[in-house]
Amino acid sequence: MSTLDNNKKRQNLKPGEEGHLSDLKKGQRCIVLDFHNDNAALRRHLLDMGITKGVVIEVKKEAPLGDPVDIKLRGYELAMRREDMRGIDIKVLE
Amino acid sequence: MANIVGLVGNQNAGKTTLFNALTGMNATVGNWPGVTIERKEGYIKGGKDLMLVDTPGVYSLSPYTSEEKVTRSFCLEAHPDLIINIIDATALERSLYLTTQLAELSTDVVVALNMADIMEKNGISIDENKLSEELGLTVIRISAKTGEGINTLIDTIRKKTYLKNPHLKIYAKDVQKEIDHIEGDLNSELEEARNPKFASVKVFERDPFYKALSNSSTEDEVKAIEKEYGMDAEQIIADERYDFVTGVKAACSYERPMPESVTDKLDKIFLNKYAAIPLFIIIMGLVYFLSVSFIGSICSDFINAIFNGSETISILYNDIPFVCKGLGPILGDWILSLGGDVWAADMIENGIVAGVSSVCTFIPQLIVLFLCLSLLEGSGYMNRIAFFIDQIFKKFGLSGKSIIPFIVGTGCSVPGIMGARTVEDPDEREMTIRLTPFIPCSAKLPIIALLSSIVFPKAGWLVSLSVYVLAIVIIIISAIIMKKLFYKRESTSFISELPSYKLPDAKNVYREVKDKTVSFIERAGTVIFLCSVAVWILTRFSWSFEYVGPTDLYDLGTANISSSMLASIGKGLAYLFIPAWGGYYSWELTVSTIQGLIAKEQVVSSMSVISGLDVNQMVSASSSPFYFLSSNPLVAYSFICFNLFSAPCFGALAAMRKELGSAKKLFSTIGFELLWAYGISSIIGLISWGMNGWAVIGL
Numbered sequence: 001m002s003t004l005d006n007n008k009k010r011q012n013l014k015p016g017e018e019g020h021l022s023d024l025k026k027g028q029r030c031i032v033l034d035f036h037n038d039n040a041a042l043r044r045h046l047l048d049m050g051i052t053k054g055v056v057i058e059v060k061k062e063a064p065l066g067d068p069v070d071i072k073l074r075g076y077e078l079a080m081r082r083e084d085m086r087g088i089d090i091k092v093l094e
Numbered sequence: 095m096a097n098i099v100g101l102v103g104n105q106n107a108g109k110t111t112l113f114n115a116l117t118g119m120n121a122t123v124g125n126w127p128g129v130t131i132e133r134k135e136g137y138i139k140g141g142k143d144l145m146l147v148d149t150p151g152v153y154s155l156s157p158y159t160s161e162e163k164v165t166r167s168f169c170l171e172a173h174p175d176l177i178i179n180i181i182d183a184t185a186l187e188r189s190l191y192l193t194t195q196l197a198e199l200s201t202d203v204v205v206a207l208n209m210a211d212i213m214e215k216n217g218i219s220i221d222e223n224k225l226s227e228e229l230g231l232t233v234i235r236i237s238a239k240t241g242e243g244i245n246t247l248i249d250t251i252r253k254k255t256y257l258k259n260p261h262l263k264i265y266a267k268d269v270q271k272e273i274d275h276i277e278g279d280l281n282s283e284l285e286e287a288r289n290p291k292f293a294s295v296k297v298f299e300r301d302p303f304y305k306a307l308s309n310s311s312t313e314d315e316v317k318a319i320e321k322e323y324g325m326d327a328e329q330i331i332a333d334e335r336y337d338f339v340t341g342v343k344a345a346c347s348y349e350r351p352m353p354e355s356v357t358d359k360l361d362k363i364f365l366n367k368y369a370a371i372p373l374f375i376i377i378m379g380l381v382y383f384l385s386v387s388f389i390g391s392i393c394s395d396f397i398n399a400i401f402n403g404s405e406t407i408s409i410l411y412n413d414i415p416f417v418c419k420g421l422g423p424i425l426g427d428w429i430l431s432l433g434g435d436v437w438a439a440d441m442i443e444n445g446i447v448a449g450v451s452s453v454c455t456f457i458p459q460l461i462v463l464f465l466c467l468s469l470l471e472g473s474g475y476m477n478r479i480a481f482f483i484d485q486i487f488k489k490f491g492l493s494g495k496s497i498i499p500f501i502v503g504t505g506c507s508v509p510g511i512m513g514a515r516t517v518e519d520p521d522e523r524e525m526t527i528r529l530t531p532f533i534p535c536s537a538k539l540p541i542i543a544l545l546s547s548i549v550f551p552k553a554g555w556l557v558s559l560s561v562y563v564l565a566i567v568i569i570i571i572s573a574i575i576m577k578k579l580f581y582k583r584e585s586t587s588f589i590s591e592l593p594s595y596k597l598p599d600a601k602n603v604y605r606e607v608k609d610k611t612v613s614f615i616e617r618a619g620t621v622i623f624l625c626s627v628a629v630w631i632l633t634r635f636s637w638s639f640e641y642v643g644p645t646d647l648y649d650l651g652t653a654n655i656s657s658s659m660l661a662s663i664g665k666g667l668a669y670l671f672i673p674a675w676g677g678y679y680s681w682e683l684t685v686s687t688i689q690g691l692i693a694k695e696q697v698v699s700s701m702s703v704i705s706g707l708d709v710n711q712m713v714s715a716s717s718s719p720f721y722f723l724s725s726n727p728l729v730a731y732s733f734i735c736f737n738l739f740s741a742p743c744f745g746a747l748a749a750m751r752k753e754l755g756s757a758k759k760l761f762s763t764i765g766f767e768l769l770w771a772y773g774i775s776s777i778i779g780l781i782s783w784g785m786n787g788w789a790v791i792g793l
Contacts, residue, residue, distance in 0.1 A: 035329070041158060042587050045518075047332035048154035049589070050188055053325070055336070061361055061592070064370035065485035068494070070592050074336075075349070076185035077592045079481050081488070084587045 013092045021057065021071075021085035029058045030090035037087035050074045051088060096145040099138065099251060100168055102196060103180035104189055105151030106593050108208045110134075111602065112180055112238035113148045116248065138248060147174070150515075153188065155195045155292070156301065160523070161515040169199060170289060176202050176251060179231075180238075183209045184216050184594075186347060190339040193229065197260045198292040203231055204256045206247055210237040217350035224346035230260035239599060264338040268322070269330060272315055273298055280307060299328045357474075357594040364475065370482050378501075381470075382562075385463035387555055390543065393458040401451030422447035426647055439647050441630055448702045449626025450619070456543075457615065460505075460536050464607045467505050472598030476501070477590060484588050490570055491577030493517045493588050496526040500569070503533035505610070507746040510535075511753055518589065521581040527753050528576070528763045529569045531742035532770075534561060537694035541737050544698055545723065545730045561734060568739060568770060629689065629700050632660035655704065660685050672790065674736055674775040676729040676782035678722055679793040687737055694743050722791070728782035732775040740771035 011023045024030060032055050037043035050073055051057070060077060061070035068081045101116075103109050117136030138144040149165040157163040169177065179196050181189035196203045207222055226233040234250060236243035250256050265273060277294040280287045286304050287293050296304040298316055316327050323330050364373060395407040396416070403420025406413045426443035430436070470476045476498055484494025495517045503510030510530045517523040534542065546557035634643035636657050644653040655661060664681030671684050682704050689700035723730040741747065741764045751760045 039587070042589075044156055044328060045153075045158040045589065047329060048156060048158070048191065050191065050336055052329070052333045052336050060358075061365055063482040063485060064365060064367045065482060067485045067488075068481060068588055068590075070481070074185070074187040076188055079588070079590045079592050081484065081588045084589070 015092050015094045018089065018091045021088035021090050022082040024059045024090070024092070026059050026062050029056060029093040031056050031093055032088060032090055034089040035087060042084065043087070049078055056093070057090070096137065096143055097175040098172065099144050099146050100172070100174040100177045101146060101148050101180060102165060102169065102177050102192070103151060104153055104182060104185070104192060106591055107151065107180050107182040107189065108238040109148060109151060109180055111599070112206065112208065112236070113146060114605075115238050115241055115244050117146055138251065140248060140252070144251060152192065154192060159515060159518045160520070169196070169201070174201055176204065178206055178247070178251070179203050180206045180208050183207055183213045183218060183220055186220070186343050187336070187339050190342060191335055193231070194262060194264055194335045194338060195292065197229065197231060197262050198295060199289045200291070202256065202258050203260070204247070204250060205229065205231050205233040207233055207235045208238055210235050210242055211240050217352040218347060220347040225342065226257070228342045228345055230257060230262060232256035262338070265334050268319060269298075269334065272319060275315070276312055279309070279312070295331060299331050355594070360595050361478070364478055365482060374479060381463070381466040385459050385466055389459050389462045394455045397455045397458070398451060401447055401454065422451070430647065436645055436647055437634065437641055437643055440634070440643050441627070443647070445630030446623060446626050449629070450623055456536070456540055457611065459539065461607060461611050463505055463536055464610045465603065467502060468603045468606045469598050470501070472596065472603060474593045474595045477592055480590060481592060488588070490573035491522065491581060492525060492573055493519060493522045493586065495588065495590060496522065496529075499526050499530045500533050503530045503535055505536050507531050507533070507535045507742050508749045511746060511749040514753065519586040521583055522586055524754065524759070525573060525576050525581060527750060528766070529572055531746055531750070531767065532565050532569050532572070532739055534565055534738050535694065535742070537743065538738050540698040541694065541734055545734050550727070557731070561738060564735070565738070572766070572770070625689065629660065629704070633658045633704055635659060637662065660704070664688075673783065674732050674772065674779040676726055676732065676779040677786055677789055678726070678729060678791045680722070683733060687740070690737050690740070690743070694737070697737050726782055726786075728778055732778035732782070735778060736771045736775035739767060739774060741767050
């Protein structure tokens with residue numbers, strides 16, 4: 001796995017721009033475009049949790065130390081690490 | 095024979111509460127995902143014809159954690175006659191995703207739409223008739239918590255008035271055609287083909303478990319579809335299932351926009367950047383203060399007095415006159431008055447009553463500790479702890495979820511070790527299992543409490559605190575060592591639900607605390623009773639089975655314990671412990687430590703049986719072999735450390751053996767723990783030894 005540090009190299013995305021879910025800040029909403037992950041079991045699990053193409057995700061809460069992040073999708077909330085969000089391609093909404 | 099009914103649903107959907115409501119039986123209920131750690135069974139109320147089986151929460155039948163595998167194999171292999179699929183009305187889409195998979199099994203499914211009581215509050219309205227129509231399954235609106243709809247559910251199951259053989263139209267035409275095609279080709283002799291519809295979808299997805307059912311022409315056809323969709327098969331299926339579910343949801347439910355929820359408001363405080371960790375420390379400190387310090391200072395002396403007699407007792411650190419003969423002395427005198435031998439009276443008074451009482455003294459503290467843990471779990475705060483501690487734990491190669499087994503482990507290592515199943519990553523899970531026993535469990539409290547009162551009679555709490563801090567340091571260092579040496583795999587993950595805060599249900603809390611306390615008392619009554627008798631025999635008889643115990647019940651000095659069997663065993667092993675005990679050659683301390691392997695509670699009761707003194711006298715009486723500890727606080731500390739960090743009790747060892755899955759892993763863990771315990775206590779012991787000018791005492 002790459003050792004990209006999400007806290008430092010996070011892009012600042014504006015509405016309409018494309019990037020990764022891990023780039024999103026608290027309060028931003030996005031739509032999922034595509035989804036790939038080297039870890040097959042993790043990918044399967046995230047698919048099962050409802051992270052599929054076209055789903056709308058909102059970043060709701062951040063842990064006090066910045067990671068993990070709590071996201072809202074399909075009416076429920078899910079906490080995950082930023083590094084697990086890197087394989088999720090998104091487009092920022094609003 | 096009874097019909098088997100399985101209870102299946104997402105984590106946190108209220109399965110265990112529904113299980114309790116349907117069976118009227120006790121089962122642990124918590125608000126952190128995955129509290130069902132063992133398969134629980136019970137008859138559904140109103141007869142013995144329906145056996146209900148509770149399963150661990152899952153999001154799909156493709157298992158991710160080892161706990162979820164239990165549910166999958168139950169659904170696929172255990173031939174349940176019916177599955178009750180409990181769905182969370184407040185997370186309808188995610189719940190129904192699992193329903194679409196269950197509906198493909200050859201087993202009938204009834205849907206229980208839960209959380210009717212909070213649906214309205216959350217601005218959700220669902221038309222369950224419409225939902226039933228869309229799914230082709232019977233849907234019953236219930237509230238597991240208030241009991242609404244439970245009787246209707248039971249009636250439907252018992253009278254079998256539910257809809258059967260649903261035909262869901264989930265997939266697009268070409269995908270469905272391929273799945274039908276696969277189904278037609280299934281080799282029905284194979285075990286995996288037992289649920290043909292489900293199996294066909296799994297073959298399409300290339301699930302490795304169903305590999306035997308696939309063939310090269312299927313593979314080619316699936317590839318063609320993947321190319322057309324621009325996604326792989328797994329993604330196509332997940333996508334289409336969710337599309338279907340979204341459609342169902344739109345057709346039968348309505349959501350009002352809601353103002354900021356209470357949970358969000360509370361999270362602004364409990365997950366606040368600056369306040370979260372101080373709050374966590376305050377909350378855990380409060381739990382410790384309440385259960386250990388406060389309750390202990392009120393009850394411990396009193397209970398001890400009831401068993402062993404007293405003239406004054408200390409309540410809230412004030413000495414209060416309390417003259418009481420005590421159960422032990424009363425029984426001892428009674429036996430003597432009946433003309434019984436001194437040894438018989440001694441066995442009762444100084445063997446059994448002394449042994450059992452030293453443990454019972456701590457029951458009030460346990461009850462309060464179990465109560466606090468139950469509230470932390472039930473309220474949803476435990477999930478938050480896992481959430482914000484993850485960033486720290488990740489650095490040591492652990493998951494944030496490892497904190498839950500650790501915190502539960504302060505009560506008892508056994509549920510802690512089993513609770514590690516919720517940690518997804520196998521490496522992190524194994525590490526969590528191996529590290530949980532380092533957390534001082536409640537059975538180790540007597541050791542800490544007794545000896546810290548020797549070391550610093552005025553500031554015992556400081557010693558107690560230092561032991562917990564030391565435990566955390568050991569865990570961190572161990573985790574780093576393990577990660578460096580044995581678990582080198584890089585990629586791990588943390589995925590957890592953050593459930594809404596809930597006011598813990600009083601009934602559930604009561605049940606949980608009661609169950610745990612009763613099982614502790616049962617242990618005190620059986621294992622510790624037997625051990626106390628065994629220790630008594632070993633201390634009162636020599637190898638030639640001569641009685642060497644006291645000849646006068648009121649003067650234990652008349653005993654010749656040093657020629658007993660236990661003494662000679664301890665005398666051999668005591669050489670090993672000279673450095674740890676600061677140059678003190680002591681079979682008494684050594685033997686008590688060995689006792690701790692059977693049950694940690696035994697350490698203190700063994701000390702009290704060996705010395706023939708009760709807990710309080712042991713500290714002060716110069717005739718006590720433990721008098722040495724009071725003048726050498728460092729050795730007392732070293733003794734605490736060895737007992738705390740060496741191998742856990744047999745119960746925890748059994749749980750570890752089961753969860754680690756191999757005896758080899760268990761023994762390597764025990765070795766690792768003994769190494770730590772011996773290392774740390776030797777370092778502390780050596781300091782004290784050096785301060786005493788390297789004099790060997792007692793040899």
